[in-house]
Amino acid sequence: MTPVSTRHSLSFSLLLAVVLSGAAAFAGAQTLPETEAAFAPIDAQAGAETSEPSPGESPDVTPSQGIMEAELDDEEQAIFEDLTGKDAAEAESLFGEIGDLRVDRYEARQVFINYMRSEEYPQAIEAAVTGLDLARAELGDGHLETVPYINDLGNALLRNGQPGEARIQFEKSVNLLREKAGIFNTELVEPLIGLGLAFQDMSEHDQAIDTFNYAQHVTHRDQGVYNLDQIRIIEATASSFAAQEQWLQAENLHLLAYKLYKRNYGVDSEDALPGLYRLARWYQQVQDYRQARVVYRKAMDSIAEIHGDRSPKLIPPLKGIAGAYLEENGPDAIKGLRASEDILDIMNDNPQEFSMEQRILAHLEMGDWFVQFNRSDDAWGQYRAGWELAQTDAESGRDWSQYFDRPHLIYPGARLGLEVIGYGRVGDEVYYDFQFTIARSGRPEDIEIIGTNLHGQTRSVALQAFRFARFRPRIVDGATVATPGYKVRRVYPTDAPPGYGTADVGQRG
Numbered sequence: 001m002t003p004v005s006t007r008h009s010l011s012f013s014l015l016l017a018v019v020l021s022g023a024a025a026f027a028g029a030q031t032l033p034e035t036e037a038a039f040a041p042i043d044a045q046a047g048a049e050t051s052e053p054s055p056g057e058s059p060d061v062t063p064s065q066g067i068m069e070a071e072l073d074d075e076e077q078a079i080f081e082d083l084t085g086k087d088a089a090e091a092e093s094l095f096g097e098i099g100d101l102r103v104d105r106y107e108a109r110q111v112f113i114n115y116m117r118s119e120e121y122p123q124a125i126e127a128a129v130t131g132l133d134l135a136r137a138e139l140g141d142g143h144l145e146t147v148p149y150i151n152d153l154g155n156a157l158l159r160n161g162q163p164g165e166a167r168i169q170f171e172k173s174v175n176l177l178r179e180k181a182g183i184f185n186t187e188l189v190e191p192l193i194g195l196g197l198a199f200q201d202m203s204e205h206d207q208a209i210d211t212f213n214y215a216q217h218v219t220h221r222d223q224g225v226y227n228l229d230q231i232r233i234i235e236a237t238a239s240s241f242a243a244q245e246q247w248l249q250a251e252n253l254h255l256l257a258y259k260l261y262k263r264n265y266g267v268d269s270e271d272a273l274p275g276l277y278r279l280a281r282w283y284q285q286v287q288d289y290r291q292a293r294v295v296y297r298k299a300m301d302s303i304a305e306i307h308g309d310r311s312p313k314l315i316p317p318l319k320g321i322a323g324a325y326l327e328e329n330g331p332d333a334i335k336g337l338r339a340s341e342d343i344l345d346i347m348n349d350n351p352q353e354f355s356m357e358q359r360i361l362a363h364l365e366m367g368d369w370f371v372q373f374n375r376s377d378d379a380w381g382q383y384r385a386g387w388e389l390a391q392t393d394a395e396s397g398r399d400w401s402q403y404f405d406r407p408h409l410i411y412p413g414a415r416l417g418l419e420v421i422g423y424g425r426v427g428d429e430v431y432y433d434f435q436f437t438i439a440r441s442g443r444p445e446d447i448e449i450i451g452t453n454l455h456g457q458t459r460s461v462a463l464q465a466f467r468f469a470r471f472r473p474r475i476v477d478g479a480t481v482a483t484p485g486y487k488v489r490r491v492y493p494t495d496a497p498p499g500y501g502t503a504d505v506g507q508r509g
Helices: 012-016 022-026 075-082 088-117 121-139 144-158 163-180 186-201 207-223 228-243 248-267 270-285 289-307 310-330 334-347 356-372 376-391 458-466
Strands: 409-410 431-440 442-454 471-474 474-476 479-481 483-492
Touching: 022 474, 088 121, 088 144, 121 144, 144 163, 144 186, 163 186, 186 207, 186 228, 186 248, 207 228, 228 248, 228 270, 248 270, 270 289, 270 310, 289 310, 310 334, 310 356, 356 376, 356 409, 376 474, 376 479, 409 442, 431 458, 442 483
Parallel strands: none
Antiparallel strands: 409 471, 431 442, 431 483, 474 479
8 A cells, every 4th residue: 555644634733732631641650559550549531431241241342443333313314214215306395406415315324334334344435435425416515514424434444444545534524623613523523533543553653642632632621521432532542552662651541441430430330340341451452461350350349249249240250350361371370260160150050141152152161271271071071061052052043063163273362373374464474384183182283384484493493382272172973073184374473483473273174
């Protein structure tokens, strides 16, 4: 892609003189003790509300990486429903000569929304262009009502991996709003977030932070400094600080987001749980697994106080604790096994609260833990229990084979860097293609390198590291079976040491 100019067409220098200090206010903060960091007082700013995960689901705590999904507003929806199916004469009687244009405009936006929901971004771009052209034809270029359509196009371009082009559209929205509605108009928030994300995707993080600070200040003026609508902005800002390895600033922003939940809902309120989950996930992302578990246990304490210590609502933090132990793979990993046992016990005590898929996965994940500790017999028992549970679901007609008919990588997951051969990026990266047998125990055996773009002593290092991988074996008729001829690609950036990589699993030969 042609490099995009790094100059920011918006002039933030004047704005930042009046914008609240935002993330920069934390530059002098001190690192907090491990067990207290998540709960020590911090002056508040703000962020977006997230719903509590349902029982059995892992908390949805991924930081926001895109602006909110487009929707028809109430007025648009009413007009769309009123006009859909009417002929041009009827539309004209309601809206005059522009009636048919308005029908087409709302229909085009609905098409855009549908494509975005189905993640068909090239088609969404086409629909967004159509909607924008119709809006300009009806309203005139530069009309404020064209802003949502410009945002739609920017959002589709951003999701399609075109941040430079998305930036242009978001800057058009911001400039139009600033000129005609004022520099602190609340409608600026969405295009500013989109613009910040575009800068972020282009690794222009200083400009991204400035843009996010502007968006956050607009929410402060409109909703107050403790509003929850700014959490997504705070987390996006933290992502840019983290990308620049400014870890203290990033951590303080995530702590701030949790403080806003506490400020709005109370320390021990269930409504504050999403803030805890998001904070815990941040600690996992930066590999501070001990602090992540501290936060998950805080969530468990709040839930147990209200619902008891066998409540299905305990499943999300228990999953978080188990996952943190698995990722850390330290001397206390056995405690992750115990957390998984608690999950299975709670599900067995409350089967009506969980879907068939959640119950099957609980057995399979329990088996995965036993594989980690070389307890093959226990692992096989759990895998069989999951398979048998799937057999009782014949009435639904669902095909459960995806969980049983191929191996699944258990450890070390993304850090091992496994990709399906034929789909890995090679470019400037180093790769190894491995072929091996996955034994019933989940261990790789008879490993050989069948392809690489690197030679020398690193081959033996790569082979040795790969022996630590663990897989969930295939399950046929309730029994684990070996899988010969399995192939994976292990990919490394050229500046990374052995053991670093990306992606998932492989394929059978």
